[in-house]
Amino acid sequence: MNRQILLGNEAVARGAIDAGISGVYAYPGTPSTEIFEYIRSRSAKENLGIHARWSTNEKVAYEEALGMSYGGLRALVSFKHVGLNVAADPYISSAISGIHGGLMLAVADDPSMHSSQNEQDSRFYAGFAQIICYEPADQQQAYWMTREGFDLSEKLKLPVMLRLVTRLAHSRSIVTLTEPRRQNQASLCPDTSWWTLLPSNARRGFDRLLNKQGELRELSESHPANHLTIAGAGKPGIIAAGVTNGYLREALGERIAEFNILSLGFYPLPIEKIRQLIEQSSEVWVLEDGYPFIEQQLTGAGLHKVPKVKGKLGGDLPRSGELTPDLIGAALKCSKNPAVVLPGVESVLKPRPPVLCEGCPHSDTFQVIREAIRGYSDVRIMGDIGCYTLGFYKPHEGLHSCICMGASIGMAAGLSHAGFSPVICVIGDSTFTHSGLTPLLDAVQENTNIKVFVLDNSIVAMTGGQPTMVTDGEVVRLLAGLGVPGERIRVIKPLPRNLEENVRIVREELQYRGLSVIISRRECVTYYKEIKTAKSNRQGELR
Amino acid sequence: MKQDILLCGVGGQGILSMAYVIDHSAMEAGYYLKQPEVHGMSQRGGAVQAHVRVSDQPIASDLIPLGSAEMILALEPMESLRYLPYLSMEMGWLITDITPFVNMPDYPDPSSIYACLFQLPRVQLVNGFHLARKAGSPKAQNMVMLGASSCQLHYPPPMLEKQIAQLFARKSERLVHINLNAFRTGRAVSDFHRVLVEAGVPVGLAARVLPWLDFDPWPVPEAVSGAWIEFFKSSRVCEVLDVMWSKQEVFPLDPEVPGRLLKDIQ
Numbered sequence: 001m002n003r004q005i006l007l008g009n010e011a012v013a014r015g016a017i018d019a020g021i022s023g024v025y026a027y028p029g030t031p032s033t034e035i036f037e038y039i040r041s042r043s044a045k046e047n048l049g050i051h052a053r054w055s056t057n058e059k060v061a062y063e064e065a066l067g068m069s070y071g072g073l074r075a076l077v078s079f080k081h082v083g084l085n086v087a088a089d090p091y092i093s094s095a096i097s098g099i100h101g102g103l104m105l106a107v108a109d110d111p112s113m114h115s116s117q118n119e120q121d122s123r124f125y126a127g128f129a130q131i132i133c134y135e136p137a138d139q140q141q142a143y144w145m146t147r148e149g150f151d152l153s154e155k156l157k158l159p160v161m162l163r164l165v166t167r168l169a170h171s172r173s174i175v176t177l178t179e180p181r182r183q184n185q186a187s188l189c190p191d192t193s194w195w196t197l198l199p200s201n202a203r204r205g206f207d208r209l210l211n212k213q214g215e216l217r218e219l220s221e222s223h224p225a226n227h228l229t230i231a232g233a234g235k236p237g238i239i240a241a242g243v244t245n246g247y248l249r250e251a252l253g254e255r256i257a258e259f260n261i262l263s264l265g266f267y268p269l270p271i272e273k274i275r276q277l278i279e280q281s282s283e284v285w286v287l288e289d290g291y292p293f294i295e296q297q298l299t300g301a302g303l304h305k306v307p308k309v310k311g312k313l314g315g316d317l318p319r320s321g322e323l324t325p326d327l328i329g330a331a332l333k334c335s336k337n338p339a340v341v342l343p344g345v346e347s348v349l350k351p352r353p354p355v356l357c358e359g360c361p362h363s364d365t366f367q368v369i370r371e372a373i374r375g376y377s378d379v380r381i382m383g384d385i386g387c388y389t390l391g392f393y394k395p396h397e398g399l400h401s402c403i404c405m406g407a408s409i410g411m412a413a414g415l416s417h418a419g420f421s422p423v424i425c426v427i428g429d430s431t432f433t434h435s436g437l438t439p440l441l442d443a444v445q446e447n448t449n450i451k452v453f454v455l456d457n458s459i460v461a462m463t464g465g466q467p468t469m470v471t472d473g474e475v476v477r478l479l480a481g482l483g484v485p486g487e488r489i490r491v492i493k494p495l496p497r498n499l500e501e502n503v504r505i506v507r508e509e510l511q512y513r514g515l516s517v518i519i520s521r522r523e524c525v526t527y528y529k530e531i532k533t534a535k536s537n538r539q540g541e542l543r
Numbered sequence: 544m545k546q547d548i549l550l551c552g553v554g555g556q557g558i559l560s561m562a563y564v565i566d567h568s569a570m571e572a573g574y575y576l577k578q579p580e581v582h583g584m585s586q587r588g589g590a591v592q593a594h595v596r597v598s599d600q601p602i603a604s605d606l607i608p609l610g611s612a613e614m615i616l617a618l619e620p621m622e623s624l625r626y627l628p629y630l631s632m633e634m635g636w637l638i639t640d641i642t643p644f645v646n647m648p649d650y651p652d653p654s655s656i657y658a659c660l661f662q663l664p665r666v667q668l669v670n671g672f673h674l675a676r677k678a679g680s681p682k683a684q685n686m687v688m689l690g691a692s693s694c695q696l697h698y699p700p701p702m703l704e705k706q707i708a709q710l711f712a713r714k715s716e717r718l719v720h721i722n723l724n725a726f727r728t729g730r731a732v733s734d735f736h737r738v739l740v741e742a743g744v745p746v747g748l749a750a751r752v753l754p755w756l757d758f759d760p761w762p763v764p765e766a767v768s769g770a771w772i773e774f775f776k777s778s779r780v781c782e783v784l785d786v787m788w789s790k791q792e793v794f795p796l797d798p799e800v801p802g803r804l805l806k807d808i809q
Contacts, residue, residue: 034582
C-alpha cells in the first residue's frame with residue numbers, strides 16, 4: 001500500500017496525476033500554489049510527461065486547459081478563489097460548450113483572508129455555471145475526489161470543480177494512493193458546433209446543460225460524500241460541509257451519537273436528503289466554511305418557513321472568517337478544555353504583521369518615490385498585488401490602494417481623469433503581465449498623465465518564487481511594443497547609493513504631463529537562487 | 544497515544560522543517576497525523592504557526608482545539624506567548640528559544656516576556672540561537688529547539704535523527720552534520736532539565752538556568768548535572784539566577800561553575 005504524507009493541495013495534485021492528466025495550468029496564488037508545483041516536480045522526477053508551465057493569468061490557464069480537453073486529454077486547472085474571477089469568462093461558457101477530455105478546476109478559497117483581499121466562496125461559481133462541485137473534508141477525500149472527478153467530468157461532458165479552503169489546502173496528513181490510470185490518447189471531438197458558441201449553437205449547448213441538471217441532482221442524492229446518519233427522530237440535526245466535518249467530530253466527541261448528521265461533500269445539494277434531515281430533526285445547524293451558501297438555499301432568504309435552521313445568517317455562528325472546532329463547540333454548547341492563563345500577557349504581546357525582507361528592492365523604490373514627491377500635495381500611489389503591497393505599512397507608507405491584480409494602472413488612469421496630478425502607480429513584473437498590459441494600452445492611447453512604476457524583481461516572490469513571464473530587457477521591449485515612447489521608459493536600479501540619481505529621474509518624469517513608465521529593476525534578495533535557475537532556463541529556451 | 548503540539552515563531556525561522564521531522568517520525572511509528580501550517584504572506588517575517596496532531600486513533604480536526612496542546616514549541620519568546628490559549632492547563636509544556644527576533648518597531652522589553660515565561664508551571668527555556676551558532680549555523684536554531692523538546696516527544700531520538708538526516712541530505716552532507724549536531728545539543732538541554740527535575744528541582748526554577756549553560760551535543764556529563772543538582776539545594780539559588788539573567792553570560796559546562804556562582808554571591 002502506497003502511503004504518503006501530503007498537503008491537501010498535494011493530495012489534489014496526486015489525485016490528478018493518478019487520474020491520468022496530461023497538463024496542469026495555473027497561476028500562483030496562496031493557498032493554491034502547491035497544487036501546480038507538486039505536479040510539475042513529480043512529473044519531472046517520475047518522467048510523466050505532464051505539460052506543466054505557469055500561465056500568464058488564470059483566464060489563460062483555463063483556456064489552455066480547455067484546449068487540451070478539446071484535444072481529448074485530461075487537464076487540471078488550479079488557482080486561488082479570486083483567480084476564478086479572472087477566469088470566469090471561459091469557465092462559465094465551458095459549461096455550455098461542454099468538454100471532451102476530463103477537465104477539473106481545483107480552486108482554493110481563503111476564509112479568514114489569511115493571504116487574500118476577500119473571502120469569496122467558489123461554491124457560488126459552481127452553482128452559477130451549474131456544474132458539479134466537490135468539497136473534500138480531508139486529504140484522503142481530496143485525493144479520491146480529484147481522481148473520481150475526472151471520470152465524472154468525461155462521463156457528463158462537463159467541467160468539474162473541486163473547492164478547497166486554506167485549512168485543508170495547507171494541512172498535511174497521511175494519504176493512501178491507488179493505482180494510477182494511464183493518460184488519454186489525444187482525439188478530436190467530431191461535432192465542432194458544441195465548441196462554437198454562436199447564439200444558435202449556444203442555445204443548444206445551454207439546453208444540453210439544463211437537461212443534465214436532473215442527472216446531477218440524482219448523482220448528488222446517491223453520492224457517498226453526501227452521507228446521512230439519522231440517530232433518531234426529534235434529535236437535533238447538523239449539515240456539515242467539507243472541513244467542518246472534522247471540526248464537528250472534534251467538538252462533539254462521543255456526543256456525536258445524539259445528532260442526526262448530513263455530511264456534505266458533493267454539490268448540487270442533495271435536496272431529498274436535506275428534506276429528510278429537516279423532517280427528522282428538532283433543529284438543523286448548517287456548518288459551512290465561507291459564505292452561508294447552503295443555509296441561504298435552505299431558508300430561501302427568509303421567505304420560506306423553516307424556523308429551525310441555525311447557522312451564520314441568524315447569528316448563531318460568525319458571518320466572517322473560517323470556522324474552527326472551538327467556534328462549533330461553543331455554538332453546540334460543548335465543554336471546553338481549560339487553557340493556561342497568564343495575567344498581564346496581553347500587555348506584552350504585540351501583533352507581528354509580515355514585512356518586506358531586509359535589503360528588499362521594493363523598500364528602496366518606496367524611498368525613491370517618497371523623496372521624489374516631496375513638495376507635491378495629495379499624491380496618491382495606486383498599488384497592486386504582491387510583496388510590495390506591504391509598502392502600505394510603516395515605515396514605507398507608499399501605497400494607497402490594492403483591489404485586485406492589475407487594478408493599479410486602471411485606477412491611476414481614473415484618478416487622473418478625476419483631475420488629480422501627479423498620479424503614481426506601482427505594479428510588480430508578474431502582476432503587470434497578468435493584468436497590467438490592457439490598462440496600460442488604454443493609457444498609451446490617451447497619453448494619460450500617470451507615472452507607472454513596474455517593479456521588476458525577476459520573480460513572483462510573494463507566492464514562493466515562481467518564474468516571471470518577462471524581466472530585464474524583455475520588459476522594455478514589451479512596453480515599447482505596447483506603444484510607450486522610448487524616451488518615456490526609464491530604468492532605475494533601486495539601491496541606497498543610487499537614491500539621488502533615481503529621485504532626479506523620477507522628478508523629471510513627474511514634470512512631464514503624460515504617460516511615463518519607470519522600471520525599477522533589481523532582483524529579489526530572497527529568491528536569488530530561483531532567479532538564477534529561471535534565467536538560465538530561459539536562455540536555454542530562447543537559444 | 545495522543546499528542547498535540549503547536550509550533551510557532553517568525554516566518555522564515557524554519558517551523559516547517561521541524562514539522563517535517565515530527566510528521567515523518569509519526570508516520571514511521573505507525574500513528575495518524577494531521578498538520579496544518581501557514582503559507583503565503585505571513586512567511587515574510589510575520590507570526591507563523593503549525594499545529595502538529597499525532598495519535599494512535601484517527602484524528603478528526605486538522606486544528607488543535609483551544610486548551611488542548613500538550614506542548615508549545617517556539618522559536619521566539621514573544622511568539623511563544625501568542626498561542627497560550629491553546630496550551631492545556633493540566634499538562635501543557637511551553638518550550639521556547641529566549642532569543643528575541645526584532646523585526647517590528649514596538650517589540651516589548653524582553654524582560655517583560657521572560658517575567659511571563661517564569662510564571663508558567665511547565666516551561667523550558669533555551670538559548671537556541673546561541674547553541675545553533677555553536678553547532679555550526681544559526682539557521683539550525685529550529686533543530687536545536689526540536690532537540691530541546693525531545694524528552695517530551697513520543698519518538699526515540701534516533702528516529703528523529705533519521706528524519707533530520709533525510710531532510711537535509713537533499714541539500715548537503717555538511718548540513719546533515721550541522722543539523723544533527725544542533726539536534727543533539729538541544730537534546731542535551733532537554734535531558735539536563737529532565738535530570739534536574741527528577742532530582743527534585745522545581746521545573747520552572749531548573750528552566751531558568753538552562754539558557755546560560757554552554758551545552759555540547761548530548762550527553763551531559765554526570766558530574767555537571769550532579770553539581771547543578773547540588774546548586775539547587777542552596778537557599779540563594781534565586782539570587783544567583785537573577786544575576787545570571789541580568790548579565791546574560793553563558794557559562795561552560797564545568798562542574799566547578801555552580802559552586803563558583805554561589806560563592807560569588809556571598
